[in-house]
Amino acid sequence: MSDAPGGGPAGDTYDVVVIGVGPIGMNLADRARAGGLSVAVVERELVGGECAYWACIPSKALLRPVVAVADARRVEGARQVVDGALDPATVFARRDAFVHDWHDDGQARWLRSISATLVRGHGRLAGPRRVAVGDAVLTARHAVAVCTGSHTALPDLPGIAEVRPWTNREATDAHAVPARLAVVGGGAIGVEMAGAWQGLGADVILLARGDGLLPRMEPFAGELVARGLADAGVDVRTGTSVVGLCRKGGTGPVTLRLDDGGELEVDEVLFATGRAPNTGDIGLETVGLTPGSWLEVDETCRVRDIDDGWLYAVGDVNHHALLTHQGSYQARIAGNAIGARAAGRPLDTAPWGAHAITADSHAVPQVLFCDPEVAAVGLSAEQAEHAGHRVRAVDVDLGEKVPGASLYADGYKGQARMVVDTDHDHLLGVTFVGPGVAELLHSATIAVAAQVPIDRLWHAVPCFPTISEIWLRLLEAYRGSGGLPGRGD
Numbered sequence: 001m002s003d004a005p006g007g008g009p010a011g012d013t014y015d016v017v018v019i020g021v022g023p024i025g026m027n028l029a030d031r032a033r034a035g036g037l038s039v040a041v042v043e044r045e046l047v048g049g050e051c052a053y054w055a056c057i058p059s060k061a062l063l064r065p066v067v068a069v070a071d072a073r074r075v076e077g078a079r080q081v082v083d084g085a086l087d088p089a090t091v092f093a094r095r096d097a098f099v100h101d102w103h104d105d106g107q108a109r110w111l112r113s114i115s116a117t118l119v120r121g122h123g124r125l126a127g128p129r130r131v132a133v134g135d136a137v138l139t140a141r142h143a144v145a146v147c148t149g150s151h152t153a154l155p156d157l158p159g160i161a162e163v164r165p166w167t168n169r170e171a172t173d174a175h176a177v178p179a180r181l182a183v184v185g186g187g188a189i190g191v192e193m194a195g196a197w198q199g200l201g202a203d204v205i206l207l208a209r210g211d212g213l214l215p216r217m218e219p220f221a222g223e224l225v226a227r228g229l230a231d232a233g234v235d236v237r238t239g240t241s242v243v244g245l246c247r248k249g250g251t252g253p254v255t256l257r258l259d260d261g262g263e264l265e266v267d268e269v270l271f272a273t274g275r276a277p278n279t280g281d282i283g284l285e286t287v288g289l290t291p292g293s294w295l296e297v298d299e300t301c302r303v304r305d306i307d308d309g310w311l312y313a314v315g316d317v318n319h320h321a322l323l324t325h326q327g328s329y330q331a332r333i334a335g336n337a338i339g340a341r342a343a344g345r346p347l348d349t350a351p352w353g354a355h356a357i358t359a360d361s362h363a364v365p366q367v368l369f370c371d372p373e374v375a376a377v378g379l380s381a382e383q384a385e386h387a388g389h390r391v392r393a394v395d396v397d398l399g400e401k402v403p404g405a406s407l408y409a410d411g412y413k414g415q416a417r418m419v420v421d422t423d424h425d426h427l428l429g430v431t432f433v434g435p436g437v438a439e440l441l442h443s444a445t446i447a448v449a450a451q452v453p454i455d456r457l458w459h460a461v462p463c464f465p466t467i468s469e470i471w472l473r474l475l476e477a478y479r480g481s482g483g484l485p486g487r488g489d
């Protein structure tokens with residue numbers, strides 16, 4: 001086991017070499033080991049990647065207390081005992097525990113437990129099947145998997161480098177609350193982090209350049225989240241772009257210049273403006289690919305146009321869906337495909353086959369842990385129509401129609417939509433927005449991925465009085481029946 005900087009004796013040969021051990025590299029190593037292959041993994045920073053230390057885990061650890069308090073405040077009787085503000089120091093301490101104070105001993109131990117070799121250092125391709133780490137060169141008999149993830153794509157604005165803006169790193173590892181925080185970008189990170197930092201005591205301004213928030217989702221998702229953020233005190237400004245910025249004296253407040261000619265002064269600014277792949281310095285040019293590009297893959301995650309098909313790209317780097325669970329799904333399938341190819345076994349790459357990442361194009365689930373929560377899978381109505389399906393979208397107001405929702409929160413505000421393929425009578429997409437909807441999503445993911453016929457969904461009985469009775473209301477609305485009275489009837 002080599003676990004030292006630049007470690008690994010020169011000339012080491014493994015069945016599989018993985019560059020980058022975030023959640024996706026770990027899953028890939030696990031699958032390849034389960035297939036009986038020897039595996040070396042190369043990590044330049046912390047085993048567990050962005051997800052474990054500066055993304056999913058710490059962001060949810062920061063959000064959870066904020067949402068827990070908001071939930072309690074919506075229940076008469078509980079509301080009365082929730083007074084005062086969150087204690088940021090305690091929230092940060094709980095977050096720090098979740099990220100193990102930015103130490104990866106546990107994750108490295110896990111790699112050892114599956115007998116994968118960890119080589120610490122920056123990995124670069126050095127021609128076909130070869131990966132250089134410092135002076136060492138690892139050779140792969142069967143596959144090299146690039147799992148190097150992504151970083152914040154900062155817009156090219158005058159003054160941005162001097163300001164040293166927050167990226168997802170500072171937004172998730174900070175130990176002090178800025179008095180005034182501007183968040184640029186109305187996507188996933190923007191809405192989650194605006195809510196978290198407002199809840200922790202900052203005065204947050206969210207600047208989104210489009211008409212609304214969450215532009216890739218059903219329009220009501222962005223509308224309800226904007227309302228929730230505004231109710232929590234966030235100053236949400238849509239149709240606003242930053243055109244330049246500077247920091248007084250290099251360490252003082254930040255002034256943002258806006259496209260309408262106005263200016264804003266804040267203490268910190270977070271750019272949540274999308275991601276760029278970590279492929280700029282991984283030796284892509286040595287195998288005929290373009291440094292800095294997203295890596296295009298086939299249904300087994302094999303990079304296209306590589307002779308002998310030994311190169312795979314899994315997780316954020318292939319740009320299919322920048323989500324830990326979806327990248328992990330890809331890693332399970334790619335790992336199994338590598339194992340099958342190494343053993344000379346046939347592959348099943350037909351849609352929904354064992355070696356095809358079909359869900360990437362049909363059933364990607366996502367939960368945004370803001371207040372209200374957003375849980376969506378598959379296509380929005382607009383995306384479905386754009387893809388050429390004949391569809392009907394069915395909408396139901398959760399607060400009005402579902403007793404479980406009214407019990408969950410007084411004055412519950414939420415909405416659900418299912419998008420039905422009217423030619424085949426199954427679902428193409430489902431979106432729920434409202435407090436407590438996150439755990440509903442997997443029911444929808446199963447319905448979409450398995451293409452469960454609407455007639456059969458009628459036999460999937462949700463429990464009374466849970467929020468999942470939204471399923472009945474959606475089906476009734478699809479059939480044109482009003483259903484039984486809800487809270488508002």
Ligand SMILES: Cc1cc2nc3c(=O)[nH]c(=O)nc-3n(C[C@H](O)[C@H](O)[C@H](O)COP(=O)(O)OP(=O)(O)OC[C@H]3O[C@@H](n4cnc5c(N)ncnc54)[C@H](O)[C@@H]3O)c2cc1C
Pocket residue numbers: 019020021022023024025042043044045046047048049050051052054055056057059060121122123124147148149150168172189278281282314315316317321322323324325326327
């Ligand atoms: C703030 C934030 C919140 C998020 N929340 C969620 C969420 O709630 N749920 C969800 O599903 N997704 C979430 N995501 C997305 C999720 O973090 C990513 O999809 C996921 O981390 C991708 O995993 P990965 O393994 O591909 O990349 P990463 O997690 O980025 O890991 C890549 C690893 O490769 C290493 N590496 C890179 N280059 C090299 C090299 N040349 N040599 C050696 N090592 C290298 C890096 O150090 C890193 O450890 C969030 C993202 C952000 C930024």
Ligand SMILES: NC(=O)c1ccc[n+]([C@@H]2O[C@H](COP(=O)([O-])OP(=O)(O)OC[C@H]3O[C@@H](n4cnc5c(N)ncnc54)[C@H](O)[C@@H]3O)[C@@H](O)[C@H]2O)c1
Pocket residue numbers: 155184185186187188189190192207208209210214215241242272273274275321322323366367368369
């Ligand atoms: N809970 C979750 O699942 C979760 C949470 C956070 C992040 N993520 C993942 O991380 C990825 C990255 O998140 P993100 O929020 O950075 O990206 P995003 O693509 O979700 O949103 C970026 C937003 O920034 C806007 N934007 C881009 N350039 C801009 C500019 N110059 N000025 C103003 N606005 C600009 C875009 O229009 C877009 O709305 C997401 O795609 C998501 O998959 C997931």
